[in-house]
Amino acid sequence: MTAPDPSLSYALPAPLPLDGGQALEGATIAYQTYGKLAADKGNAILVCHALTGDQYLASAHPVTGKPGWWERTVGPGKPIDTDRYHVICANVIGSCMGSTGPASEAPDGKPWGMRFPVITVRDMVRGLAALLDGLGIERLHAVVGGSMGGMQALSLAANFPERAARVLAIATTARHSAQNIAFHEVGRQAIMADPNWREGDYYGHDSTPDAGLAVARMAxxxxxLSEAGLTEKFGRRLQDRSAKSFGFDADFQVESYLRYQGSGFTRRFDANSYLYITRAMDYLDIAEEHGGKLADAFTGHAMGRGARFCLVSFDTDWLYPTAESRHVVHALNAAGAPVSFVELSSPFGHDSFLLDVPALDRVVKGFLDG
Amino acid sequence: MTAPDPSLSYALPAPLPLDGGQALEGATIAYQTYGKLAADKGNAILVCHALTGDQYLASAHPVTGKPGWWERTVGPGKPIDTDRYHVICANVIGSCMGSTGPASEAPDGKPWGMRFPVITVRDMVRGLAALLDGLGIERLHAVVGGSMGGMQALSLAANFPERAARVLAIATTARHSAQNIAFHEVGRQAIMADPNWREGDYYGHDSTPDAGLAVARMAxxxxxLSEAGLTEKFGRRLQDRSAKSFGFDADFQVESYLRYQGSGFTRRFDANSYLYITRAMDYLDIAEEHGGKLADAFTGHAMGRGARFCLVSFDTDWLYPTAESRHVVHALNAAGAPVSFVELSSPFGHDSFLLDVPALDRVVKGFLDG
Structure with a gap:
C-alpha cells in the first residue's frame, strides 16, 4: 500500500503529548522541503496538508508517480514562490506516508493498528511544532493550508501564537459540523464493515480493507465537488457506450469516475489512517479547546502581536461553506487580530483550493508577499 | 428481512413490458387502500411511495410495527382525506414488500436475485397502470408522490396522460443529476462490497449483506436532511457521555443516529431491491424518454385536456433542489399544461415531505379538493 518513503524525516526527541492524555513515544515526522532556507531562517513557510494529502506538495508522489498535490501553487515563480521561500510540508501524525501512524511499529515491534492512540488536529500541530523546533525555525513567515490543512493552520495560531507571522486558512473551518461528522462516520463504517479490516489488524495479511476504503473515499x-461542477463535468453522460446497459456496470461517467477514485485511493492510503484522521477532524472544535468561545482561542494575536490572518472560502464549497470561514473571521475580529477575508467564486466546490482558480493564486501571493 | 405480507395483492394478467426490452411474467403488485371507493370510481387517489417506502401509507408497517409513513397526511379529516377519497398505495415492482422484485421467485422456482431484470421508473408506473386496470379505475382523481413517488407521478402523467385529473409531485425531479447518481453509486458499491452479498445470491443464507446495506442507508x-437541520438536531452534542472517548465508538449523537438508521433499515429492506430501485431512479430522465425535450413529455396535457399539475419543492432540499421542480414547471408551461408551483420553507431538507410542514398540508388539501 505504501512504498518506501524517500522523505526527509525527523525523530522527535521527546514523547509527543496527546489530547487523549497519552504521550506518543518515538514518533517520527516525515517531511519535504522546497526552496532555500535563508540564513536568518526568516523565509520558512509551513504548508499543512489535507485529510488524504502528504508531504509531496511540489514533487512527484513516490507511490503514484503523480505530480505533487499543490504544484500549481508551489514552485519557482509560483504563488508560493520557492525562489523566495523555504517551503516545508510534513506528513501528519496518524497518516501513512512516513510519519508515525497506525501502520507504524508500536514499541512491541508489531504494527500499532487500532492500538494507536486517537489523535486530534492539535496533536498533529504539536508534532509540526516539534519538527519546527528540530529544524531550528522559531517563527514562520507563514503557515498555510486548505481543508484539514487550514484546520492545522488555525490550530497552530490558537495554540502557538508566536510561531507564525501569517496564517492563511483556505476552505476550512474551526469545528466539524454534524453533517461533516456524518459523512466521515459513513466512511468509517464502510471500512469497519469490510471483513478484511479485521479490527484494524490487517497488516501483513494478503488482503486489506480496500473495498471499504474505496467506498469511504467515494462518499x-x-x-x-459541487453539484454544478459534477453536472458540468459528467452530467448524465454515459461511459464508453451509446445506450444504458440495463445492468449494474458503471453506465454513467460519474459512476466510472467515482469507482476509479475509490480504487486508486486504496493503492496509496492506509485504511486505519483514514479512520484516525477523520476522527481527528470530527473532534475539531477550536472554541471548545479554549473554554467555549472561539475568540478566546485567538487572544494571542490581539493588536498585531501575533499573526496576520487571511481566510479564503469558495462559494460552491458545501463541505466547509463560507459561513464557517466567516465564523472564524468574526472570532478573529472579536479577538482584535488583523484579518482579511475573501469568498472566491469557483465552480469546483471544496476542491477549488487544489484546482485552477486564478483568483486564489493572487490572494495567496498577495498575502504571503505583502 | 421481510415478514409475511398482509397486503392486498393483484396478479398482473399479462406480462409487464419493460424498458430494458424484456417482459416480466407473472408479476404481482401488493397494495393497500384507505377510504371508500365511490360508486362512479371517481374519488381514487394513487399515492406513489419513495425509494424505501411501501404501501403502508396510513397503517402500521407489518415488519417494524411503526405507523404508516404518511399518516400525518393521509387519513380521516387529514389533507388527503380518506372520508372523501379512496387512497391506493402500491409497492413498486422491484421492491420487497409483496410486489415482485429480486427476492421473489423466478419462473425456475429460485429467487430472482440479480437475474431480475433492471427496471425503470416508467416500468414501475406501467405496473401501477396495470393495477388500476385491474381495479377498474380509469381516471384517478389524482396521482400524488414525494421524491421517487413524485417521479412516478410525473412519469404517469407523461406516459398515461388520460389516467389522472391531477398530478401532485413533491420534492422531486424529472431526471437524476450526476450528484444524485453519485450518491446512489456509493450505496450500491457498499452493498456489492459486502461479501455476504454473494453477487446477489444470498437468499436462504444465514447472513445477508446487512453491513453494506446499512452503509448505503447511512450515506x-x-x-x-439539511445541513442546518442536522446542526439543529444534533450539532456536536455527545451521545450518553460527558466527554469525547478518544475512541471509535459513536461519541457524537449524529453518529449514533446514523448507525441506528442504518441497522434498523436492514431489518425491513432487501439489499438487492435497494440496488434495483436506485438504478431505476438513476436511469430516470423523462425528457430523454420523449425525444430529449421535457416539454414534449407533457403535450398530452395541453389546454387542460389532461391533468392539472402542482409542483412543490423545499428550500432546504439539496437532493432535489427547487431548480429541478422549476425545470419541470417550465416544461409544463411550454407544453401549455396548467401548473401551479410553490417552494416551501422548511428546515428538514428533502425529508420535509414526510415531516411536520403545515404549509405542505394546506397545499396538498387545496390542490386535491380544488
Missing part, C-alpha cells in the same frame, strides 16, 4: 469525494 | 440518509 467523501462527492462532498469535495 | 443516503445524510442527503435526506
Amino acid at each position: 467523501a469525494h462527492i462532498t469535495y | 443516503a440518509h445524510i442527503t435526506y
Whole structure:
C-alpha cells in the first residue's frame, strides 16, 4: 500500500503529548522541503496538508508517480514562490506516508493498528511544532493550508501564537459540523464493515480493507465537488457506450469516475489512517479547546502581536461553506487580530483550493508577499 | 428481512413490458387502500411511495410495527382525506414488500436475485397502470408522490396522460443529476462490497449483506436532511457521555443516529431491491424518454385536456433542489399544461415531505379538493 518513503524525516526527541492524555513515544515526522532556507531562517513557510494529502506538495508522489498535490501553487515563480521561500510540508501524525501512524511499529515491534492512540488536529500541530523546533525555525513567515490543512493552520495560531507571522486558512473551518461528522462516520463504517479490516489488524495479511476504503473515499469525494461542477463535468453522460446497459456496470461517467477514485485511493492510503484522521477532524472544535468561545482561542494575536490572518472560502464549497470561514473571521475580529477575508467564486466546490482558480493564486501571493 | 405480507395483492394478467426490452411474467403488485371507493370510481387517489417506502401509507408497517409513513397526511379529516377519497398505495415492482422484485421467485422456482431484470421508473408506473386496470379505475382523481413517488407521478402523467385529473409531485425531479447518481453509486458499491452479498445470491443464507446495506442507508440518509437541520438536531452534542472517548465508538449523537438508521433499515429492506430501485431512479430522465425535450413529455396535457399539475419543492432540499421542480414547471408551461408551483420553507431538507410542514398540508388539501 505504501512504498518506501524517500522523505526527509525527523525523530522527535521527546514523547509527543496527546489530547487523549497519552504521550506518543518515538514518533517520527516525515517531511519535504522546497526552496532555500535563508540564513536568518526568516523565509520558512509551513504548508499543512489535507485529510488524504502528504508531504509531496511540489514533487512527484513516490507511490503514484503523480505530480505533487499543490504544484500549481508551489514552485519557482509560483504563488508560493520557492525562489523566495523555504517551503516545508510534513506528513501528519496518524497518516501513512512516513510519519508515525497506525501502520507504524508500536514499541512491541508489531504494527500499532487500532492500538494507536486517537489523535486530534492539535496533536498533529504539536508534532509540526516539534519538527519546527528540530529544524531550528522559531517563527514562520507563514503557515498555510486548505481543508484539514487550514484546520492545522488555525490550530497552530490558537495554540502557538508566536510561531507564525501569517496564517492563511483556505476552505476550512474551526469545528466539524454534524453533517461533516456524518459523512466521515459513513466512511468509517464502510471500512469497519469490510471483513478484511479485521479490527484494524490487517497488516501483513494478503488482503486489506480496500473495498471499504474505496467506498469511504467515494462518499467523501462527492462532498469535495459541487453539484454544478459534477453536472458540468459528467452530467448524465454515459461511459464508453451509446445506450444504458440495463445492468449494474458503471453506465454513467460519474459512476466510472467515482469507482476509479475509490480504487486508486486504496493503492496509496492506509485504511486505519483514514479512520484516525477523520476522527481527528470530527473532534475539531477550536472554541471548545479554549473554554467555549472561539475568540478566546485567538487572544494571542490581539493588536498585531501575533499573526496576520487571511481566510479564503469558495462559494460552491458545501463541505466547509463560507459561513464557517466567516465564523472564524468574526472570532478573529472579536479577538482584535488583523484579518482579511475573501469568498472566491469557483465552480469546483471544496476542491477549488487544489484546482485552477486564478483568483486564489493572487490572494495567496498577495498575502504571503505583502 | 421481510415478514409475511398482509397486503392486498393483484396478479398482473399479462406480462409487464419493460424498458430494458424484456417482459416480466407473472408479476404481482401488493397494495393497500384507505377510504371508500365511490360508486362512479371517481374519488381514487394513487399515492406513489419513495425509494424505501411501501404501501403502508396510513397503517402500521407489518415488519417494524411503526405507523404508516404518511399518516400525518393521509387519513380521516387529514389533507388527503380518506372520508372523501379512496387512497391506493402500491409497492413498486422491484421492491420487497409483496410486489415482485429480486427476492421473489423466478419462473425456475429460485429467487430472482440479480437475474431480475433492471427496471425503470416508467416500468414501475406501467405496473401501477396495470393495477388500476385491474381495479377498474380509469381516471384517478389524482396521482400524488414525494421524491421517487413524485417521479412516478410525473412519469404517469407523461406516459398515461388520460389516467389522472391531477398530478401532485413533491420534492422531486424529472431526471437524476450526476450528484444524485453519485450518491446512489456509493450505496450500491457498499452493498456489492459486502461479501455476504454473494453477487446477489444470498437468499436462504444465514447472513445477508446487512453491513453494506446499512452503509448505503447511512450515506443516503445524510442527503435526506439539511445541513442546518442536522446542526439543529444534533450539532456536536455527545451521545450518553460527558466527554469525547478518544475512541471509535459513536461519541457524537449524529453518529449514533446514523448507525441506528442504518441497522434498523436492514431489518425491513432487501439489499438487492435497494440496488434495483436506485438504478431505476438513476436511469430516470423523462425528457430523454420523449425525444430529449421535457416539454414534449407533457403535450398530452395541453389546454387542460389532461391533468392539472402542482409542483412543490423545499428550500432546504439539496437532493432535489427547487431548480429541478422549476425545470419541470417550465416544461409544463411550454407544453401549455396548467401548473401551479410553490417552494416551501422548511428546515428538514428533502425529508420535509414526510415531516411536520403545515404549509405542505394546506397545499396538498387545496390542490386535491380544488
